[in-house]
Amino acid sequence: MLQEQITEYSAEINAFDTSNADELEQFRIRFLGTKGIIKDVFDQFKAVSPEEKRVLGKVLNEFKQLAEAKYSTLTDLISDTGLKTEDSGLDLTLPGEGFEVGARHPLALVRREIIEIFNKLGFSVAEGPEIEDDWHNFSALNFPEEHPARDMQDTFFIKKGGENGDIALRTHTSSVQVRMMEAGKPPFRALMPGRVYRNEAISARAHCFFHQVEGLYVDENVSFADLKQTLFYFVQELYGEGTKVRFRPSYFPFTEPSAEMDISCTICKGDGCQMCKYSGWVEILGCGMVDPNVLENCGIDSKKYSGFAFGMGIERIANLKFEIKDLRLFSENDVRFLKQYKTVIL
Incomplete structure (x- = not known):
């Protein structure tokens, strides 16, 4: 059977x-x-x-x-x-759909390069919240009550008043410096990269949000000469040897003395162009010695310790690095623009 x-x-x-x-x-x-x-x-x-x-x-x-x-x-x-199945209608022998390899955003490329340069000098990276209270964003940094940066035309306020004062989108990453100094003891040597917000009209040269990298060095016997040599080294590493540097007196509530640093325009090589407003120079950052009041506000003895701070917009650095004249391109997500940086390795 x-x-x-x-x-x-x-x-x-x-x-x-x-x-x-x-x-x-x-x-x-x-x-x-x-x-x-x-x-x-x-x-x-x-x-x-x-x-x-x-x-x-x-x-x-x-x-x-x-x-x-x-x-x-x-x-x-x-x-x-490679015959097709009746149900799916798929030809399994056809080549697969290709996909493009992604790349880092130009701002991310520049941010990484800045961090790597300062890492060589012993700077670590510190980060903080983008929503800040009045103390960390203004008061601890020596901003007087009547300072225009506190007004609605410059700051995106989320809440007015309250137990911790006004709550707003941070206008700079200096607030991270305050948090770091409050939580630790000198010496401090750190970078603070991040996104910041200011109530400004959007144009080719300005935006309501942008990216900063700020730096802080606090220790005994820190001088303005240390600040100048640190930033000079940074510029030579970023833009190449031979890039000229100059410092101009300026004012910031949280540093004294304060200065703005210019470099010779990398686009026109100092001959004059729209980027440098035909002056041959471009301002890339602000800097200065940390005001003793700021140190005291953070619980640091200003008679024993001193320090310097600096801050720069990553968009401005990227403009000069890649010769981009309209910073709105950084946030429009235009694939045609972003594709240009696939092969860029910094």
């Missing part, structure tokens, strides 16, 4: 042929599945007499090999010819 079943099933397997993947799957389930014919035949084989087992054992193995070989052959045939 079992012998006759195997003969009939073998004839069915030999006669089976298909170029359809769904039909082949049904064949596999019928013969090779966990509840298929081969499983059933081997279960019946357990009940036959020892004499029949000696005869049927070889026949059963050949029957199983026949079904497996048929399935394997038809599978390879369908795969090679």
Whole structure:
């Protein structure tokens, strides 16, 4: 009886042929599945007499090999010819859809390069919240109550008044300096990169949000000469040897004395262009010695410690680095613009 079943099933397997993947799957389930014919035949084989087992054992193995070989052959045939399945309509032999390799944003490239340069001088990276209270964003940094930066036209206020004073989007990453000095003890040598917000009209040269990198160094016997040499080294590393530097007196509430630092225009090489307003010089950062009041506000003895601070807009640095004249391009997500920086390695 079992012998006759195997003969009939073998004839069915030999006669089976298909170029359809769904039909082949049904064949596999019928013969090779966990509840298929081969499983059933081997279960019946357990009940036959020892004499029949000696005869049927070889026949059963050949029957199983026949079904497996048929399935394997038809599978390879369908795969090679790339015929479509009726249900999915997919040709599995077609090449896959390509995708483009991404790249870092130009601002991210410049940010990383700035951090790497200052890392060589021992500066670590510190970060803080983008939503700040009045103390960390203004008061601790020596901003007087009447300072115009506190007005609505310069600051995005979230909440006026309250237990911690006004709450606003930070206008600079100097707030991170305050948090770091409050939480630790000198010496401090750190960079504070991040996004900042100011209520300004959007144009080719200004935006309501932009990115800063600020630096702070506090220790004993820190001088303005240390500040100048640090920034001179930074400029030579970033823009190359031969880049000229000059310092101009300025004013910031949290530094005294204060200065703005200019470099010779990298676009026109000092001859004069729209970027440098035909002066041959471009201002890239503000700096100065940390005001003693700021140190005292953070619990640091200003008679024992001194320090310097500086801050720069990453967009301005990127403008000069890549000769980009409109900083709105940085936030428009125009793929045509971003593709230009795929091969840039800084």
